[in-house]
Amino acid sequence: MDKPLNCTIKNPVNLTLGDIKVDMLCGCKVVDITFPNIMSPEVGEIRFKNFYVATLTVKAKYRTENTPRHTGDQPKWKTCLKRVKLMPDPHSEAGSHDYISLTSRQFRCELSNITGLRLILHQPSPVWREFKLEELRLFRSAGGPKTSPLPTWLLEEPKAKVQKKTVQRVASSTPKGGEGGVPDLDGLSANLQQLWALAEEVSTSQTSQSLGRFEVDGCYDINLLAYT
Amino acid sequence: MNEDQVAEQFIVDLLQFLKSSKLYTDLFNAAQIEAFKPSLRVSELRKGVQSGLINGGWDRKLRNAIYHYLHTHPQQPTLPDPEHNKEPLLYIRKAQQTWEKKILKSLNSMCTELNIPLARRRAEREQKDMAARWTELGTDGPDERPWISLKSPGKEPGSIPIPSAMPTSTDTWRHKNLGQIRPVYAPKDFLEVVAGLQNTNYQNSVSNGGSFYNFWGIIQVPVKLKTINQLRVQYSEMSINQCQTGVDDLPDIPSELFDADRAKLGNKVLAANHAPVAREFSKKGCPDSMRGEMWCQMLGVEVDEVDILYYEQLKTCVLQHDLLVDNLLYKDVKLTATNDDHYFVFEDYLYQVLLPFSRDTVILKHFSHNCATPPKSYIRGKLGVEEFAVVYPPNGVIPFHGFAMYVAPLCYVYNDVVTLYHVFRQMYIQYFFRLHSVSSDPQGIVALSLLFEILLQTNEPELFFHLKNVGCQPLKIAFKWLMRAFSGFLASDQVLLLWDRVLSFDSLEILPVFAVAIFSFRKSNLMKVQTYNAAEAVLADVTTLQVVPLLQLALFSK
Known part of the structure; x- marks a missing residue:
């Protein structure tokens, strides 16, 4: 602001x-x-x-x-x-x-x-x-040219493609292992990335559905109402 | 924040809502199934999945979800003052707060007088006993239980041997004391609050001495209202030249004229399962056989396993705790529905809806756009400690005298308690809450009352003038009708026809229009009365009236 x-x-x-x-x-x-x-x-x-x-x-x-200092200048x-x-x-x-x-x-x-x-x-x-x-x-300014908070897929590209690209990019940047007996690091990290992405997704889309709890620690014994 | 930003934020919220809903997972699964279909080519994956989802009816579900979201979430900018979203006018906010305080005091004094807590946990045995009687809470209710006569009034419950089947102390208490429980407030009390609203910036204020700008009725809040012509346009589907369910489908009219086609169309609409279509259809009334499903579609109620589970959870909550509000609800049902020829059979049903309703925290969400604030309290012994602050009752709604009548007509429509419950809950958070909270919203009770007065003045000026002259402000009679949405005053089938219009036109304005219609209809009798009591007597029994023809009379005949 x-x-x-x-x-x-x-x-x-x-x-x-x-x-x-x-x-x-x-x-x-x-x-x-x-x-x-x-x-x-x-x-x-x-x-x-x-x-x-x-x-x-x-x-x-x-x-x-230029203010030419004319007397009649309105x-x-x-x-x-x-x-x-x-x-x-x-x-x-x-x-x-x-x-x-x-x-x-x-x-x-x-x-x-x-x-x-x-x-x-x-x-x-x-x-x-x-x-x-x-x-x-x-x-001074009308809040400035803010970037749209809308997800890009809604505006143009489908989201899945973007995500896959990032996964690939990150995967390709990891150094190559290639040693015998060591699992393919590329594949591993790609999988891990995907897992991480999934976990992120889950944590960002937390449901707003309440559990319907109204007690505090299972207790709902009340005597009188409070005036605030 | 300008309009674009507000709109964008709204879409972001909507997306977030969809993403966290069950529909998202369902859609995801359906998309996966589509993608695995062997007939699908990889190059056309996206198109194929999309058309597959549309063919499977998923786009309709998505549309419905978005429609209901738009419907229940007003688009609001984030404001410096969060109270502003609840109610922009300070004097109305203050009036509501004062009113709430009065209710709280009255509840507290009831607790102190009767020496009972607001809420307490039921003992294990009590819970079991109540669970066993769950479907007959009414018949087994406090008043007619035979075992109570065993006791002499002065003795403590503990001093006599308790048979094993004997209900426990709460019920004993309830049995003895329900007579002392009184409704916290009645429409009459609330009318005083609404009539007392005064804008200090308005020239009518008493301090100014002038009455030039005063309204002729008792409501003195200058809310923006629709004119009779705007209402005619809004309710144009109800005009006299259009056939209506509830008029043209009566048994003495040959069914091929209207009824048969109507039923055919109705079935098509139901099959489409799209809320706006159902709304459009219901503007001419719902045939009795379709009403249940039609209302569900309009309100976005689709009872699934989760909803059933949720209801069961609420039921457990009812069993676990005994609330003073329960007694208010018991008392209310006994005073209203049980005494009503149309509804007494549903007494048990009403408890099964109203008691879980009081425990439902989903209701709390509607307070974000309701001027009212849910009452607050603290767990016993933790007064003032914020971590132990709780809302009381859990849904934040304190019932008034006649509250049960919001549920009663629905009992004719739904025989499954869980569906009945969810429909009622949706109706409450979309419409009914407006009928008992002070607000300047055009759908609020203040605006509806004023609309009634202004319409009556426009439609029947001499009648209004006469009644005002003999000291009988029309709203004093009509207010209870409005506040209870006519439930309990009209015949039950007529209430349903009226509520059809509330839902389909998505507006409560039909209530004051109908109230005006009643006054118009009884005009010749009302013109003869000289006292308030006489006028009240003329309008005491309106159970014989037919909703649809009267509405047409009031809207389109002049």
Whole structure:
């Protein structure tokens, strides 16, 4: 597991209409993220736990190239994610507490050379008092190109062939005995290898079937239940 | 973890599961036999073995195994918070925990009051005696035993001469005290818990003072539900223009119209032995003669020697230890099934299923996706020592009042106890556990209750309004139906027709739909009632109702 990016996540800002003092829910919040300590920030994955946010939009602020110090030079904003649905039905609980991971594959633009991110949280339903993102963390890469944990035979070659090859390879690398009276070492080691492979197989495919034991050392005398 | 990784991990787990299953060895052996066939050329070994396995029906078995695995193992990413998989909503998790604590306290106080342990080992003689009475645990049960009248109530059992055939102290105790055992909880108590659920982030909370967003019924959890139209699509096989088993196969209808063809098709389906096909067929109901096998196929129950052996092992466990839970089960059977015209004959059967069920640790697996947690205890004298921590009862399920009724209708379907046991176990870990644990799952009792209320409001608004006005929230009547999946309320054949649909559509949503149908059907009477008791009286006896026509009425008539 790689480390989350060092960034500053500002407090969410409620969007208000007209008078700020009027307490009105408008169903939209903005969270700004800046990277004060990183030279060239790059974001490959956004992880968080949802708390009643219905849709999420992510905008990125890009560093302008060459910075010719024009007075009217606006920083460039791009929309990276637009209204990603986090709750299928905003009025009901579904999705309200999900763990979400958004990776560069879902991003519309690459998040490199940016100076800041802006998350726009929407909750159109008035029934929720609060909505926010919890445990928000950014990562440089999306976990990296991990090798598939699937066995190779499922993807292409049948497994038996691969195994046989390894057995042969190991067998051929053993030094030749060939002395009279000594059994053929090649054959012996090949057999041993096979035996070993069998033993390995058995030990890796341990059954998860429980024996159905519920006693401890054959004893199941209980007086009262424990509160935990 | 992104979706691909989750999917890959799931496949890895599936492979691991298959590899460690008996099917793997069987397949391996079958492949070996195929490979040894002299007709097979070495150059076509792989192809030959594969086609040989397919011809031998092994691919069907493999498909079934994978299908059932997919069915029973929800695809879940590994999360930072393992509790999240059990139940994502904190307030529901807390409510379930509080409820469990209440149950534990009640059990503990029962133990203290009656001065009995939760579990104790039976003496050798007791074990033998019970083994001898295994098939007649009910008739020989605590209440009618003649020898007990020999004793004067005040005397200790030891103070009178004990005849050799006389059962031992547990049974004596049970005989005397079953009257003092009370069910730990009943549907009514559980309804209070479900009705008390409150999301503090919801605007309806009492502290807010506002009731604008409140639901009209008693459930106040905003779970996502299917609309009536979505349900119509889901249950489209049940629509009125389609012939149904349980309606169109009645004896007064000529069998060539529907019944004969249906039976033919059914036999074909059974011969195919493929779970999804059996599911598809059963959507229009199972003919009585095929129900047993059809359900086995849908649930993936194939009783083999190992299963028989496993049942025998459970039986030994029952004989070895006497649990307080046994008394709860005895009491429950006595209160429900024994008193029921439809089920009293099955009393012995019920004990032979329920007692081993309480010892079955396989049930514990379902707690990985159930909000409930199995109760914990420690071996006597080892309080707090983790190595001596045990789950109580061994299956982690504390029965409530009416629990035996989950088994009772199945007694009509299976006459072999071992098959009956395995079918019931599978039904419990796939469906029934959801009916008595607090959860926000769309199949959970909370969502089903809310679905009932919302559907009734949509289908029969004036009826709902009237009942609410006279102080009779409809769910107060319907909740016990839902919690027991209608078992014991309908005629037994009708329960089976209803459960056909639960299994074939793989959803419990049919239960609230049927509850709404009953209210609709009795609407004219219900509109006249002015009190809760009167409404309850109108709905007290629903044994005459026919499941399938009523379901069609509720789903498709408006």
